[in-house]
Amino acid sequence: MxxxxxxxxxxxxxxxxxxxxxxxxxxxxxxxxxxxxxLAPAEGDGRRTGTGPAVRQVTYASGDGTEVPMYLILPPGAEQGPRPTILHAYGGFGASAAPGYGTSLMAWVRAGGIYAIAGVRGGGEKGAAWHAAGSGANKPNAFTDFSAAARWLTGQGWTTPSQLAIRGASHSGLTVAAALTRDPSQYAAAVCSDALTDMARYPRFGIGTWWLREFGDPDNPEDIDTLLGYSPYHNVVPGTFYPAVLVTSPRHDARVGDEHTRKKSGSLPLQGEGPLSLRRTGAGRQPAYPKEISTPGNCSLRWRSSSSRPAPGGAWPTSHPGYTPRVPSKWSGRRRTKPPRRGSWRSPTRTTEPAAT
The missing domain is CATH 2.60.40 (Immunoglobulin-like)
Structure with missing residues (x-):
């Protein structure tokens, strides 16, 4: 709501x-x-009549015993599996996986597949403490929770490794890329979009310097070991069979940095046997600037807006990363006017002499 x-x-x-x-x-x-x-009947899939897809909220145990919530969106009549399944999780910056309608999600479910969304640590599903448990030095907990979700889905009979795909973009793309290198045999396919993959150099790309609190500083000896422990680019193992991977990235990503995608896609074909496709799309995303938002449970979390412009009627202060100094031009200090139109009061209509008779 x-x-x-x-x-x-x-x-x-x-x-x-x-x-x-x-x-x-x-x-x-x-x-x-x-x-x-x-005001008008909501467009949906028959939930209130009992004929459409169903939603279940379950919990599963992570590797250290932590209970993690997860949504299952099931096709009509899906009381048991196994079925083709897509697993997704964000797990970063205190952002919660709130229920929301998605056309691609519903297209998958209408076709008979299961869509699972895990509320792994690092998100805001259980407040600020849940975010802290999956950020900084605790970031590997988010990936452990994601792997545990995949094992729970296969263990409960909802799917099998040959039917399970994982999908993510931006931070969730990092989650997918990390899962791909940690346990590749657990998945049949992966879609990884706009993801961070080189965690040893991420501050040098895009706006990575703003994310030091979330991931840690590679220049800090206390953080670099943790970052290298899950960095997808550094954990590709020679001779390992990796599943089918679709990697997508804009031609220029001012937020994450498109270098991550190119480096990841360049490392996998040399090491894996599964098909790999790199798709580069439009101009890319603008940088996102920090702001405060309130989430359910009266928990104030730091998040980032997708807008790169200042508030209406305002301008960036000189200390803000979005501030751009104005460059003087030859028109500075001058009043620009358009040449008068013919026939206007500034330029009377020209009269001609009558033709000679």
């Missing part, structure tokens, strides 16, 4: 609701009746 708004003194409010099975829709809350109703 987002974007709640109400007029001062009004007895009703408006908000937007979405979940895994229904697209975002505006609802009206009536204070007198203590009830809500949508």
């Amino acid at each position: 987002t974007r709640m708004t109400a007029s001062p003194g009004a007895d009703h409010a408006w908000f937007v609701h979405t979940d895994f099975l229904h697209a975002p829709a505006v609802h009206r809350f009536d204070l007198a009746e203590r009830g809500t109703e949508p």
